[in-house]
Amino acid sequence: MGISKARGDFPTMRKGRGVYLDSACQSLRPDSVIRAMTEYYEEYPGCGGRSVHEMSARVSLETDETREKLASFFGTKDPNCCIFTKNTTESINTVAFGLGLKKGDAVVTTDTEHNSNHVPWLVLAESVGIERRYSVSGADGEFDIESFKSRMDSGVKLVSVHHASNVTGCVLPVKDITEIAHDSGSKVLIDGSQAAPHMKVDLGRIGADFYAVSMHKMLGPAGMGVMYGSQEALEELRPLTFGGGTVGLATYGRADMAPIPERFESGLQNYSGIVGAKAAVEYLEKIGMDNVAAQDRKLMRRMAAGVSGVRGLKIVGPEDPDRRVGAFSFNIDGLGSHDVAMMLDRIDKIMIRSGMHCAHPFYESRGIEGSARASVYLYNDDGDVDRFAKALAKVAETFGNH
Ligand SMILES: Cc1ncc(COP(=O)(O)O)c(C=O)c1O
Numbered sequence: 149m150g151i152s153k154a155r156g157d158f159p160t161m162r163k164g165r166g167v168y169l170d171s172a173c174q175s176l177r178p179d180s181v182i183r184a185m186t187e188y189y190e191e192y193p194g195c196g197g198r199s200v201h202e203m204s205a206r207v208s209l210e211t212d213e214t215r216e217k218l219a220s221f222f223g224t225k226d227p228n229c230c231i232f233t234k235n236t237t238e239s240i241n242t243v244a245f246g247l248g249l250k251k252g253d254a255v256v257t258t259d260t261e262h263n264s265n266h267v268p269w270l271v272l273a274e275s276v277g278i279e280r281r282y283s284v285s286g287a288d289g290e291f292d293i294e295s296f297k298s299r300m301d302s303g304v305k306l307v308s309v310h311h312a313s314n315v316t317g318c319v320l321p322v323k324d325i326t327e328i329a330h331d332s333g334s335k336v337l338i339d340g341s342q343a344a345p346h347m348k349v350d351l352g353r354i355g356a357d358f359y360a361v362s363m364h365k366m367l368g369p370a371g372m373g374v375m376y377g378s379q380e381a382l383e384e385l386r387p388l389t390f391g392g393g394t395v396g397l398a399t400y401g402r403a404d405m406a407p408i409p410e411r412f413e414s415g416l417q418n419y420s421g422i423v424g425a426k427a428a429v430e431y432l433e434k435i436g437m438d439n440v441a442a443q444d445r446k447l448m449r450r451m452a453a454g455v456s457g458v459r460g461l462k463i464v465g466p467e468d469p470d471r472r473v474g475a476f477s478f479n480i481d482g483l484g485s486h487d488v489a490m491m492l493d494r495i496d497k498i499m500i501r502s503g504m505h506c507a508h509p510f511y512e513s514r515g516i517e518g519s520a521r522a523s524v525y526l527y528n529d530d531g532d533v534d535r536f537a538k539a540l541a542k543v544a545e546t547f548g549n550h
Contacts, residue, residue, distance in 0.1 A: 192207060243337050262314055302333055306334055317472030342474070345474070358377050369418070478519060
């Protein structure tokens with residue numbers, strides 16, 4: 149399937165609902181994903197892994213197939229290592245509170261994490277007394293491997309870093325990070341929520357113990373995430389929640405844990421989300437992740453060229469568009485980011501995000517109130533980017549401080 153035709157597969161694009169440049173928050177969904185979810189509700193709205201009737205059997209089968217699809221898409225051999233969660237936040241929390249971290253154990257992150265990879269560690273610092281260490285990024289927000297190395301020693305029990313930043317769009321060398329962390333005896337968790345939609349993620353090559361993604365950022369249903377864990381890492385992890393579905397046999401006195409992955413999937417699951425996730429991955433496979441990455445790069449370059457003359461423009465992140473995956477964060481002198489976002493929406497139905505993007509410490513430490521962020525995905529085209537650049541120039545010219 150050619151990427152140039154992809155746009156027509158998205159209902160909101162066909163209906164001309166405006167220029168959607170907020171995919172780093174949540175992507176649009178193609179027909180096939182919507183169809184798969186509707187089909188679940190219309191044809192076999194049963195419960196997986198419990199009842200033995202036909203509808204339920206189909207749900208179990210679809211669930212197994214989704215796991216297999218995810219495993220091959222992410223380059224892992226064992227489908228049971230893909231755990232269904234709500235989102236990246238839940239996956240990170242599952243790891244954070246399941247590792248059994250003790251007082252004095254150190255956790256290393258970067259200073260550019262989303263709150264979902266920051267707040268759980270803060271809570272553990274307060275409640276358990278873990279030690280927090282941050283690798284410090286450069287002025288433009290790029291990861292500094294020397295700073296990271298300087299934080300590592302045998303006291304570090306976990307390195308938990310993003311793969312691509314939702315603020316700067318920068319990509320971290322997660323394979324190198326994993327090797328350095330493993331060499332000093334630490335486990336590794338990667339927040340892949342912003343990387344997985346845009347590039348081929350080969351978990352076998354990266355070698356991390358855990359990798360978290362949000363399907364709603366990669367054409368899948370809202371509230372659907374996947375937590376990958378290596379077999380060994382999952383065996384050592386205590387589940388976050390317990391109850392139905394997580395046990396083999398329970399008596400009044402004790403409960404035997406179910407095998408992996410069921411042990412981590414308590415209660416009734418989001419089955420329409422699961423089949424929708426499969427359809428999303430199938431769609432991405434058809435397009436090809438190399439084509440997705442090439443399209444992103446082309447659009448980011450065009451956007452950079454288009455806004456280069458905008459008065460009072462301040463980029464948050466590197467200037468070079470090739471160093472930003474999918475997301476372009478910026479400010480206009482004299483204007484708040486929410487004002488910029490609202491004006492773009494009013495002027496030409498251009499939808500972007502504004503504020504601190506749940507990366508509060510990054511902005512706070514740099515004394516920036518927030519930023520506007522335009523993020524692209526495979527269904528965007530040159531016309532979208534040009535409309536954005538034109539409207540932004542108008543906003544800056546009319547209301548900016550110059
Ligand atoms: C880098 C990063 N990490 C984590 C998250 C949290 O993802 P979710 O809300 O799907 O849990 C986001 C969401 O935008 C993100 O951009």
